[in-house]
Amino acid sequence: MATVADTSPSSHPAPRGTCPFAPPPVYQQARHEEPISRIALYDGTPAWLITRHEDVRAVLADNRFSSDPENPGFPFLTEAAREFVTVRPTFIRLDDPEHGRLRRMLTGDFTVRRTATMRPEIQRITDELIDKMIDGRQQADLVSEFALPLPSLVICLLLGVPYEDHDFFQECSRVLLHRGSTTEAVVDANARLTEYIDALAESKRDNPDDGILSRLVARGELDIEDIGAMGRLLLIAGHETTANMTSLSVLALLRNPEQLAHLRAHPEAVPAAVEELLRYLSIVQTGLVRTAVADAEIGGTEIRAGEGVVLQINTANWDDDRYPGADTLDLTRDTRQHLAFGFGVHQCLGQPLARMELEIALETLLRRLPDLKLAMPFEDVPFRDDMLIYGVHELQVAW
Numbered sequence: 001m002a003t004v005a006d007t008s009p010s011s012h013p014a015p016r017g018t019c020p021f022a023p024p025p026v027y028q029q030a031r032h033e034e035p036i037s038r039i040a041l042y043d044g045t046p047a048w049l050i051t052r053h054e055d056v057r058a059v060l061a062d063n064r065f066s067s068d069p070e071n072p073g074f075p076f077l078t079e080a081a082r083e084f085v086t087v088r089p090t091f092i093r094l095d096d097p098e099h100g101r102l103r104r105m106l107t108g109d110f111t112v113r114r115t116a117t118m119r120p121e122i123q124r125i126t127d128e129l130i131d132k133m134i135d136g137r138q139q140a141d142l143v144s145e146f147a148l149p150l151p152s153l154v155i156c157l158l159l160g161v162p163y164e165d166h167d168f169f170q171e172c173s174r175v176l177l178h179r180g181s182t183t184e185a186v187v188d189a190n191a192r193l194t195e196y197i198d199a200l201a202e203s204k205r206d207n208p209d210d211g212i213l214s215r216l217v218a219r220g221e222l223d224i225e226d227i228g229a230m231g232r233l234l235l236i237a238g239h240e241t242t243a244n245m246t247s248l249s250v251l252a253l254l255r256n257p258e259q260l261a262h263l264r265a266h267p268e269a270v271p272a273a274v275e276e277l278l279r280y281l282s283i284v285q286t287g288l289v290r291t292a293v294a295d296a297e298i299g300g301t302e303i304r305a306g307e308g309v310v311l312q313i314n315t316a317n318w319d320d321d322r323y324p325g326a327d328t329l330d331l332t333r334d335t336r337q338h339l340a341f342g343f344g345v346h347q348c349l350g351q352p353l354a355r356m357e358l359e360i361a362l363e364t365l366l367r368r369l370p371d372l373k374l375a376m377p378f379e380d381v382p383f384r385d386d387m388l389i390y391g392v393h394e395l396q397v398a399w
């Protein structure tokens, strides 16, 4: 039975309600009643919880809010994240101008135009994975056989990381993103991943390929530690997010048969459907964190320098004032300004790639598996409430 402590909007993260796609009901309620409210983080540290679309967007666009965890009052979501401050940061945890200087070294690799050149290769990988998954079988786990290998193969190609090492880096990533990992486990996984990527980057000096790591080494502007930190960020962000969006999207479509039928009848609507699925599922469910470095008024609340904020992009994307009937998956709705990729200077660098992977994955699955269905009771689907990126650990499907 829920207790007062764990249903109060003051705890973070709050428990989920009956719908596994929905943001925690207490946060939804907070958005109506007290959209900027006080919460206690895992160790009791206070922070502001921000739940409305308008307010989340305003903070993300405001340089009085910093992403740098070295600033006083930074809201850490786990003990391990706090310990992590000592680890060499890369641009996701830096502010401008340093953030921009490092990010600009990669923007050319993730433009819509550059990403489009990868389309045939991603289509080929997608088809091969489906061929293998359905070969002589009627059922499989979509996560391990399709949703996870697809973006992992793609980010390996882009970076110049050997895919044969996927068991190793996926395991490190699992430890780093598990909310229950001990600090020791996180420090150890990060050290192993750092050692691996640094050595790989170093090896590109003598044996360059056309991947991002080789290009960063050839540029000669960064030391190996900086290149390694960027490599770690891209490797993890590049596969965990898209993998979870893919399997959770398939599940959401299977649970909304009329929306699935619409998509099957209108395959040209897949790009719009991807945007609505991004909004509806908002997989970065634990929220984005910032700390105020100057006093700022947001939505009528005074936030003081040194106070931390947790931005719930899931409740923001379910804000009825912005998206009427937001709790319904409606593949034809206007999804403009959804915040699934964040907003402002840190807005997701890989979004053109993520969009294309999701479009190809969904279009190809629906076309090639017209009878795709869930092959496990919905109640038994293991949702990733234990992870920093939401999704499912396993999804048995049949065709």
Ligand code: HEM
Binding pocket: 067, 091, 092, 093, 103, 155, 233, 234, 237, 238, 239, 241, 242, 245, 283, 284, 288, 289, 339, 340, 341, 342, 343, 345, 346, 347, 348, 349, 350, 351, 353, 354
């Ligand atoms: C559906 C898939 C994805 C989702 C939902 C997603 C979500 C996000 C979000 C919410 C942020 C903002 C973080 C913040 O403001 O603190 C972000 C940043 C970032 N993402 Fe993604 N992401 C996805 C896929 C990818 C992919 C495929 C890549 C790389 C190949 C990637 C690389 C990055 C990087 C490098 C940043 C940091 C940007 C910066 O700080 O300037 N992401 N992502």
